[in-house]
Amino acid sequence: MAYNKPIPVPQGESDVYWQKAKEHELWLRKCNACDNAYFYPRDISPCCFSKDTDWIRASGKASLFTYGIVQRAPHPGFVDDVPFVTAIVELEEGPKMATNIVIDNPTFDNLQIGMDLEVVFEDITDELALPKFKPV
Amino acid sequence: MTDLRKTVAIVGVDESDEIGKVPDKSNLTHHAEAAYNALEDAGMSIKDVNGLFTAGTSTLNLAEYLGIEPSFTDTTAVGGSSFIIHIAHAMAAINAGYCDVALVTHGEAGRSRRSRPGGDDADPGSQFETPYGFLGAPINYAMAARRYMHQYGEEYARQGMAEVAVATRKWAQLNPKAYMKDDMSFDDYHNSRWISEPFHLFDCCLVTDAGGAYVITSAERAKDAKKKPVWVLGAAESHDHNLISQMPDLTRTVAKNTGPAALERSGVTHDDIDLSMIYDSFTYTVLATLESLGFCGPGEAPDFVADQRTAPGGDFAMNTSGGGLSYTHSGMYGMFLVLEAVRQLRGECGDRQLDDPKLCLINGTGGSLSSTGTTVLAID
Numbered sequence: 001m002a003y004n005k006p007i008p009v010p011q012g013e014s015d016v017y018w019q020k021a022k023e024h025e026l027w028l029r030k031c032n033a034c035d036n037a038y039f040y041p042r043d044i045s046p047c048c049f050s051k052d053t054d055w056i057r058a059s060g061k062a063s064l065f066t067y068g069i070v071q072r073a074p075h076p077g078f079v080d081d082v083p084f085v086t087a088i089v090e091l092e093e094g095p096k097m098a099t100n101i102v103i104d105n106p107t108f109d110n111l112q113i114g115m116d117l118e119v120v121f122e123d124i125t126d127e128l129a130l131p132k133f134k135p136v
Numbered sequence: 137m138t139d140l141r142k143t144v145a146i147v148g149v150d151e152s153d154e155i156g157k158v159p160d161k162s163n164l165t166h167h168a169e170a171a172y173n174a175l176e177d178a179g180m181s182i183k184d185v186n187g188l189f190t191a192g193t194s195t196l197n198l199a200e201y202l203g204i205e206p207s208f209t210d211t212t213a214v215g216g217s218s219f220i221i222h223i224a225h226a227m228a229a230i231n232a233g234y235c236d237v238a239l240v241t242h243g244e245a246g247r248s249r250r251s252r253p254g255g256d257d258a259d260p261g262s263q264f265e266t267p268y269g270f271l272g273a274p275i276n277y278a279m280a281a282r283r284y285m286h287q288y289g290e291e292y293a294r295q296g297m298a299e300v301a302v303a304t305r306k307w308a309q310l311n312p313k314a315y316m317k318d319d320m321s322f323d324d325y326h327n328s329r330w331i332s333e334p335f336h337l338f339d340c341c342l343v344t345d346a347g348g349a350y351v352i353t354s355a356e357r358a359k360d361a362k363k364k365p366v367w368v369l370g371a372a373e374s375h376d377h378n379l380i381s382q383m384p385d386l387t388r389t390v391a392k393n394t395g396p397a398a399l400e401r402s403g404v405t406h407d408d409i410d411l412s413m414i415y416d417s418f419t420y421t422v423l424a425t426l427e428s429l430g431f432c433g434p435g436e437a438p439d440f441v442a443d444q445r446t447a448p449g450g451d452f453a454m455n456t457s458g459g460g461l462s463y464t465h466s467g468m469y470g471m472f473l474v475l476e477a478v479r480q481l482r483g484e485c486g487d488r489q490l491d492d493p494k495l496c497l498i499n500g501t502g503g504s505l506s507s508t509g510t511t512v513l514a515i516d
Contacts, residue, residue, distance in 0.1 A: 006266040009257035040264045066286065066386060068278030069333035074271035083333075086268055086275050088381050098265045098381035108333070113286040130267055 003124050005077030010128075016055050017041045021129045024121040026058040028093060039095035060119035062089040062133055065096055067113075069106050089117055089133050102134040110135075141403060144227045145358040145365030146513065148178025149478045152243065152347030155464050156315045159248040159345070163193065164201050166243025166347025166466075171202060174349035179362030180237060185351075187226060187235030191218035192244060192468055208235035214375055215502020216415060216468040219348075220509030223474070224371035226352045236354045243347035244466035250343065261379050270380065273417060274332040274340050276504040280386040281334050281420035287387060288435040294334070296438025297419035298325045301338045301461060303447035304416060308458025310448060310488035315342050316462040339419045341460035341469065348471035350478065366478045367514045369495075370401025375507035383505060387435075388428050391499055391508040395429035398497070398510035406431055409512075410493035411480050412452070413473040415501040416459040425499055429510070448488065456480060456488050470500035470509070481515040 010018040017040075020027040028037045031045035032052040038045060045053050067087035073079040085101040102120055103110065117133040124130055150173030152158075152166040161169075167190070175182060188195045188206040191213035199206055208229045212218055219242055226238040256262060261270070270276060285293045302322055308314035320338065328337040351361075358365040372394040377383045399405060412431070416422050423437035431452075432440040446454040455461075457476035460469040477496040479485050493515075500509045 005269070006262070006271070008263040008267050011258050011263070014263060040260050066279045066283035068275060068282055068335075069330070070269060070275055070278075071330040071333060072274070074269060074275055078269050081269070084269065086270055086279070086332075088279055088386075096381055098268055098270055098379070100268045108290070113283070124267075132268075 005075065005124070007125065007128065013043050014041050018128060021121060021131055022127065024129060026060050026119050026131050027055050028058050028091070028095060030054050030056045037091070037093040037095055039091070039097045056093070059092045061092040062117045062119070064101070064111065064113050064115045064117055065090045067101060067111055085111065087133070100132045102132050137401065140227055140231055140401070141369045142367040143355055144230050144352055145355060145367050146350050146352050146474065146478050147358050147361035147363065147365055148174040148176070148180065148351035149475045150174045150177050150349060151313065151475065155313060155346035156344050157247055158245065161245060161345065163243045163245055163249070164198070166245065166345065167198060167241040167349070168202060170243060170347035170349035171239055171241045174351050175239070177362070178351040179360070180351060184237045185239045187229055187238030189222040189226060189238060189240040190242065192242065198241065206235065208238070214507040216417065216470045217500030217502035217507045217509045218468060219470040219474060220498055220500035220511055221373040221507070223352065223368055223511050224373055224509065227368055227371060230352070230354050236357050238352045239349065240352065241347070241349040242466070242468060242471035244468060245345040246343050246465070246467035247345045265379055265381060273504070274335055276380040277418045277420060278332040278335050279380050280383065280424065280505055281418070283386040284420065284424065285334060288438070292438050293423070296423050296441055297339055298322055299438070299441045299444060300416065300419040300422045300446065301325050303441070303444050303450070304455050304459045304461045306447045307456050307488055308462030310486070311458045311463055314458040314463040315344055335418060341417050341465035342462070344464045344466050346464045346466040346472070348475050350471070350474050363482060364515060366481050367516070369404065369512040369514050370398050371509065371511040372397035372401065373507070373509045375503070377506050378503060380504040387424055389424055389501060389505050389508050391425050391428035391501070391510060392430070394508045394510040395499065398512055402512035404495060404512060409495050409497045410453065411456065411477065411490060411496040412454045413477050413496060413498045414454055415470060415473060415499060416455055416461050417465070417469065417501065419461070421501055421505070424505065425501060429497075429499060453490050453493070456485065456490065468502070470502070473498045473500060477513050481513060
């Protein structure tokens with residue numbers, strides 16, 4: 001069946017992010033004024049409101065910051081996925097991002113806050129891949 | 137800062153004609169009915185209204201529908217807290233002389249005309265949250281509740297959430313307008329189905345069709361009103377994120393700033409408060425808010441609400457309408473906090489009436505724990 005979940009639409013400030021994701025790489029913006037990476041990508045940094053920013057490749061390592069186990073699908077595209085895990089992960093570079101944890105039979109026992117994760121990519125269309133995370 | 141205590145008063149409040157499950161009425165119908173009823177409660181006419189405030193639709197749309205040409209217009213829309221924040225904005229506008237009779241309305245057929253969450257493709261949430269299924273409040277708020285459990289203990293937090301759900305239902309059983317009035321035991325709570333773990337069904341607010349409105353006016357014009365004025369003592373507002381993944385601390389809302397600021401502007405302390413109306417989109421919202429407001433310290437809310445302390449007869453009166461959890465919750469619930477606060481201060485609450493309350497603190501929370509508005513109301 002065709003992919004029927006909401007699909008991100010790359011924008012001018014995020015096209016590099018999505019292009020790299022398609023190549024199965026996770027890239028972040030970094031502020032040169034304070035040397036911190038940030039998420040989500042935007043041209044002017046939210047930490048210093050600086051235009052002196054770069055793109056950097058993230059290691060793909062992260063830890064589980066928090067999560068929920070969704071039992072009631074919020075959209076028709078997720079009906080076959082429940083239960084599935086929505087999560088906020090803390091990337092090794094510092095920023096946090098929303099994602100899914102790829103795991104069979106999720107429970108409070110096999111999902112421990114602080115556990116190590118690594119990025120994986122799901123190719124959702126010919127043009128797009130979504131970064132997700134799985135336990136190491 | 138200028139002392140604005142008792143410079144404005146709320147003089148009229150009401151819901152729309154029917155609330156709960158009302159499939160044949162639109163959002164604007166709820167707005168208009170509530171406006172009509174609140175003006176009648178105030179003993180004022182639509183012709184008196186020169187300030188108009190709402191959220192969820194533009195005041196452009198609303199003013200045309202109601203037939204108003206306002207001299208002050210405000211569509212501040214920061215989620216369910218907006219209608220609390222409108223009190224502060226009306227207070228400023230009335231004191232500045234931009235208007236003297238302000239009408240604040242809400243209408244949302246949240247149950248019958250439920251819209252799917254979604255937004256502009258260019259919004260960060262559309263790219264970085266919704267593709268993962270971050271759609272709707274139960275999923276977003278679960279992130280915060282799970283983190284709280286991690287920090288303070290799962291069983292301990294769970295018991296606090298259960299206390300709030302059960303106590304709030306007891307209040308609803310005393311409110312003829314409440315949507316959910318069946319008995320709820322602790323077992324019923326713990327056995328209710330999962331929605332988005334850690335949330336059971338009974339951790340989540342209702343989704344109803346409802347409208348509400350209030351009339352807020354200058355001290356001078358309040359003399360013309362039908363009932364005793366309910367004074368605004370002070371107010372404060374803030375927000376620190378939009379997307380839940382961007383929330384600086386999932387266990388602390390900006391009530392940590394707006395609570396102390398509103399109390400200071402009001403010249404009162406936590407101990408002076410007779411009634412707290414705390415936005416209960418989820419049981420967890422109440423725990424995080426009580427702590428952020430400073431009624432108790434971080435991680436202490438489950439102890440604070442223990443032993444049904446917030447239920448009828450308890451010594452911390454909270455959400456006496458039955459709250460968003462059991463009375464009504466159309467989507468942006470904040471309006472209904474104001475209605476109950478005013479009615480309690482006026483002594484109009486029948487079986488659930490508190491014993492002569494003089495001061496009520498209201499805290500609205502909007503978005504994904506994103507915005508808060510705090511205000512203190514008083515009656516002479």
